[in-house]
Every structure is written in C-alpha cells, then in structure tokens.
Amino acid sequence: MFGDLTSAEKLYVEPYLDAAFTRKAPGEKFSALINPASYTCKYEFEYDDTQAGGRSSVKMKFNKIKPQKFTFDFLFDSTGVVKNASILNISVANPFAKPxxxxxQLEGFKKKIIEFKGDTHRPYYLKIHWGTLLFKGVLNQIDIEYKVFATDGTPIRAVAKCAFTESIEDELREAIENKQSSDITHERIFVETDRIDRITEQIYARNEFYVDVAFFNELDSFRNIKPGSKLYFPPLEKQ
Incomplete structure (x- = not known):
C-alpha cells in the first residue's frame, strides 16, 4: 500500500483558490507521511447507446471523454513506529518527542485539503506533485479507515482513501479539445483544387452528405464553387 519511508521526495498536495491555479491558498502544503506504493488513474469514455426500435444491435456513438480520476491512500500514524524520515528533517527529529x-494529523489534513472556504463557497482546487506526476483537480471523496487503536480506543493509525477528479480551466480545455469531431460545425475556405464531396468525406467519413452541405450553405451549384468561398459543415444531427 505504501512505499519507501526514507524517500527524500515526498508526494505533496498544494491547495489553490481558483480553477486556473493562479492563487495559492494560505498556509502550508500537505506532504504525505509515506509515499504510496501505487496510485490509480481512471479514464472513462461516454457513448450514446440509444437503440432504434426494431433493431437488435446499436451503433455506439462517441459522446465525450470524462475527466480523469485519481485515487491515493494517505497514511496517518501516531504509534511511534513510523517516522517522517525525509532527509530534510532527519537531523533535527527528536526521538523522545510524543507523536x-x-x-x-487528520484535522491538519482537512484544513489544508478539504476545508470549505467561505469566501469562495467551495473546497480548494488541488495540485498533486510526485515525481513526474502533476495532477490538477478536486477531492470529491474521502473514506477514512481507522486500523490500529490504543487500549482506551483512541485510533493511532488511519488510512484516508481519497478520490480526485481532474479539473481544467475553460480556456485550457477549449485549447486542447479535439476540434476535428463531426459533432461540431466546421468552417472551410474553398480553394480552386477543392471538391465539396471530398471535404465532406474528410469531415463526416462519408461523402453522400455533400448535397446537404451545399443546401446548408445556400449554394446554387456544388460544382461551380467560387474559390475563396467560406463553407460551413454543420453537425450531422443538424443536417
């Protein structure tokens, strides 16, 4: 579940106040006591599986890629067995100090990671750093499992199982989205060597829609299109 205690580079989480990750939240970042031995990255793809009446099968039409999801486990320990053995504090650690x-520890975690902020009316946006990993998102679920207890019932070890969902600001999201989908309106400047049926096939993977495209653009003829004309290729469902 967890990795090397002596690793100098600890996984850490930085809270931010805005979706663009430009304004850091006040206070310190949260550093993991022990790096996890693994984490899970989940990718989901959404399809429209609407089936027409009288048909025995359906053509899965791609709809969208859902935000990535990451899951991590964070350890909290006060048994005295687990020490924060990073190079940065090993020389100043007091072996007689009470853990x-x-x-x-959990209260500090909540304040740094999941505390609800009254001024923004929402929890923090989060950056997770570890090695080559840089994840931007929000914490959408946390399950705390208490595993070891003192004789009086006080928990002395716990694991927080955290699920994060990717969050990308609108400008960046629009910049990286695939604009070649046939589900959006395309714009083309017609050149002398173009043919409307070939452009239609490139966009829709089928060329039989060129008559509909000509009608949509109010063309008198699809054979004599003036070079420099601006043509619009609408989504299939709008034709």
Missing part, C-alpha cells in the same frame, strides 16, 4: 495524534 502527533492521528486526530490532529
């Missing part, structure tokens, strides 16, 4: 309680 911070699990309750206090």
């Amino acid at each position: 911070v309680s699990v309750a206090e």
Whole structure:
C-alpha cells in the first residue's frame, strides 16, 4: 500500500483558490507521511447507446471523454513506529518527542485539503506533485479507515482513501479539445483544387452528405464553387 519511508521526495498536495491555479491558498502544503506504493488513474469514455426500435444491435456513438480520476491512500500514524524520515528533517527529529495524534494529523489534513472556504463557497482546487506526476483537480471523496487503536480506543493509525477528479480551466480545455469531431460545425475556405464531396468525406467519413452541405450553405451549384468561398459543415444531427 505504501512505499519507501526514507524517500527524500515526498508526494505533496498544494491547495489553490481558483480553477486556473493562479492563487495559492494560505498556509502550508500537505506532504504525505509515506509515499504510496501505487496510485490509480481512471479514464472513462461516454457513448450514446440509444437503440432504434426494431433493431437488435446499436451503433455506439462517441459522446465525450470524462475527466480523469485519481485515487491515493494517505497514511496517518501516531504509534511511534513510523517516522517522517525525509532527509530534510532527519537531523533535527527528536526521538523522545510524543507523536502527533492521528486526530490532529487528520484535522491538519482537512484544513489544508478539504476545508470549505467561505469566501469562495467551495473546497480548494488541488495540485498533486510526485515525481513526474502533476495532477490538477478536486477531492470529491474521502473514506477514512481507522486500523490500529490504543487500549482506551483512541485510533493511532488511519488510512484516508481519497478520490480526485481532474479539473481544467475553460480556456485550457477549449485549447486542447479535439476540434476535428463531426459533432461540431466546421468552417472551410474553398480553394480552386477543392471538391465539396471530398471535404465532406474528410469531415463526416462519408461523402453522400455533400448535397446537404451545399443546401446548408445556400449554394446554387456544388460544382461551380467560387474559390475563396467560406463553407460551413454543420453537425450531422443538424443536417
């Protein structure tokens, strides 16, 4: 579940106040006590599986790619067995100091990661850093499992199972989206060597829609199109 205790580079999480990740939240970042041995990255693709009446099968029409999801486990420990053994603090660590309680560790985690901010009316946006990983998103679920207890019932070890969902600001999202989909309106400047049926085939993967495209653009003829003309190729469902 968890990796090397002595790793100098710890996984850490930085909270931000805005979706563009330009305004850091006040306070310190959260650093994992122990790096996880693994994490899960989930990709989901959404299709329209509407089936016409009287048909035994359906053609799956691509709709969208859902935001990526990541899951991590964070360890909280006050048994005294697990130490924060990073190079940065190993020389100043006090071996006789009383470990911070699990309750206090979890409270610090909540303040840095999931505390609801009254001024923005929402929890923080989060950046997760670890090695080559840089994930931007929000925490949408946390399950805390208490695993070890003192004789009086006080939890002295817990694991927070966290699920994060990717969050990309609108300008960046629009810049990286695939604009070649046949589900959006395309614009082309017609040149002398073009043929409307070939352009139609490139966009829709079928050329029989060229008559509809000509009608949509109010062309008198699809054979004599003036070079420099601006043509619009609408989504299939709008034709």
